[in-house]
Amino acid sequence: MEVGIVGKPNVGKSTFFMAATLAKAEIANYPFTTIEANKGVAYVRSKCPHMDFGVQCTPNNSLCEDGVRQIPVELIDVAGLVPDAHTGKGLGNRFLDDLRQANALIHIVDLSGSTDIEGTPVPLGSHDPGKDVDFLDREIAHWFMSIIMKDWYKIARQSDMGQLKVEEALSDKFTGLGITPPQVYAAIREADLGGKVAQWGDDGLLKLCGLLQKHGKPIIIAANKADLAGVEALAHLSEVSDKTIISASAELELALRRASKAGLIEYVPGSNDFNISSPDKLSSAQNDGLEQIREFLQTNGSTGVQTCLEKAVYDVLDLIVVYPVEDETHLTDKEGRILPDAHLIPKGSTARDLAFKVHTDLGNGFIRGIDCRTKRIIGSVHELKDGDVIKIVAKT
Numbered sequence: 299m300e301v302g303i304v305g306k307p308n309v310g311k312s313t314f315f316m317a318a319t320l321a322k323a324e325i326a327n328y329p330f331t332t333i334e335a336n337k338g339v340a341y342v343r344s345k346c347p348h349m350d351f352g353v354q355c356t357p358n359n360s361l362c363e364d365g366v367r368q369i370p371v372e373l374i375d376v377a378g379l380v381p382d383a384h385t386g387k388g389l390g391n392r393f394l395d396d397l398r399q400a401n402a403l404i405h406i407v408d409l410s411g412s413t414d415i416e417g418t419p420v421p422l423g424s425h426d427p428g429k430d431v432d433f434l435d436r437e438i439a440h441w442f443m444s445i446i447m448k449d450w451y452k453i454a455r456q457s458d459m460g461q462l463k464v465e466e467a468l469s470d471k472f473t474g475l476g477i478t479p480p481q482v483y484a485a486i487r488e489a490d491l492g493g494k495v496a497q498w499g500d501d502g503l504l505k506l507c508g509l510l511q512k513h514g515k516p517i518i519i520a521a522n523k524a525d526l527a528g529v530e531a532l533a534h535l536s537e538v539s540d541k542t543i544i545s546a547s548a549e550l551e552l553a554l555r556r557a558s559k560a561g562l563i564e565y566v567p568g569s570n571d572f573n574i575s576s577p578d579k580l581s582s583a584q585n586d587g588l589e590q591i592r593e594f595l596q597t598n599g600s601t602g603v604q605t606c607l608e609k610a611v612y613d614v615l616d617l618i619v620v621y622p623v624e625d626e627t628h629l630t631d632k633e634g635r636i637l638p639d640a641h642l643i644p645k646g647s648t649a650r651d652l653a654f655k656v657h658t659d660l661g662n663g664f665i666r667g668i669d670c671r672t673k674r675i676i677g678s679v680h681e682l683k684d685g686d687v688i689k690i691v692a693k694t
């Protein structure tokens with residue numbers, strides 16, 4: 299599972315990335331600080347089933363803190379993108395190739411209006427962030443368009459002559475971009491271009507590319523630098539975009555995570571408060587700074603960083619968390635670890651889908667599953683629920 303962080307330059311992409319991963323990245327108040335992509339691991343939360351079973355878990359692919367399972371998600375922070383990047387503006391859009399494996403995108407927008415359309419610093423509130431929300435869809439569509447166009451005339455001709463299926467040819471192209479054949483088929487159906495493939499034309503293909511983005515790389519908006527913006531800015535953004543918008547301050551999240559790492563505060567990412575561990579260790583400036591952050595947390599509900607990640611994973615990608623185990627009585631794997639692995643899978647996945655996710659052999663040899671909560675036997679097409687703990691029995 300990978301989530302991409304995108305947006306125009308100087309909006310706080312790398313700050314968001316650092317806050318979410320605590321991995322190193324360069325941050326500065328000028329455009330194009332980031333050129334090479336940064337990669338790291340962030341975590342999304344889910345209630346750990348260990349309490350329901352009255353056992354203590356020993357996680358393998360994830361972490362468990364106070365009954366909350368933390369499931370890793372790869373995060374990638376790329377260079378800034380400007381409108382018309384596909385015509386070569388800014389750094390162009392070639393670096394979008396870094397986002398090939400991203401399943402969803404978090405579009406960071408500067409809600410405070412303190413950067414112009416190219417990311418150059420301008421006085422607070424002097425740029426309308428509403429102007430920044432839609433260009434990304436267009437740039438991604440053009441990126442996809444360049445991929446389609448590579449051998450399009452040949453594909454279109456062969457498809458019209460019945461020598462290949464355009465759906466299959468496009469699926470082949472887009473699997474390399476982390477877009478699945480069902481997503482490609484859905485986009486083609488929805489584009490409804492009909493007739494001869496050779497006559498789909500540039501406008502038709504661009505429409506198709508927009509739908510490939512919607513299905514294959516859905517976008518949510520992080521309205522960042524909310525600590526510098528008024529509530530009216532957020533209301534305005536919601537008027538001009540129908541995407542999910544989350545008010546956020548990556549800078550404050552980064553400050554909290556660093557203070558927490560340094561042992562100055564106890565802070566759980568995603569929460570609306572924190573505790574100061576040892577007040578005597580703080581300077582009065584640090585103390586004032588933390589109190590200002592606390593005020594933001596309480597009005598905003600949280601810094602918004604964790605919310606963005608979890609909205610992307612659980613709402614936009616519609617994933618659920620399931621726990622495959624080898625031993626349905628002890629809930630262990632071969633090594634005896636209890637509830638070792640948490641898997642993020644699409645809602646609607648079946649027991650057999652999970653088997654394939656664990657191992658191809660387990661999918662191919664699937665005999666039956668056991669729902670460890672109810673002890674009931676489940677068939678291959680049984681649809682899994684969030685929080686399920688499943689034993690898979692397969693031919694070896």
Ligand SMILES: Nc1nc2c(ncn2[C@@H]2O[C@H](COP(=O)(O)OP(=O)(O)OP(=O)(O)O)[C@@H](O)[C@H]2O)c(=O)[nH]1
Nearest residue numbers: 307308309310311312313326330331332378548549
């Ligand atoms: N007040 C405030 N400043 C922020 C926030 N997030 C980032 N910044 C500041 O915005 C500037 C740009 O941050 P970066 O994280 O480098 O932005 P970027 O989008 O990665 O920029 P490029 O790599 O140049 O595209 C820095 O001065 C950050 O400190 C925030 O939530 N609030």
Ligand SMILES: [Mg+2]
Nearest residue numbers: 311312331332
């Ligand atoms: Mg950056």
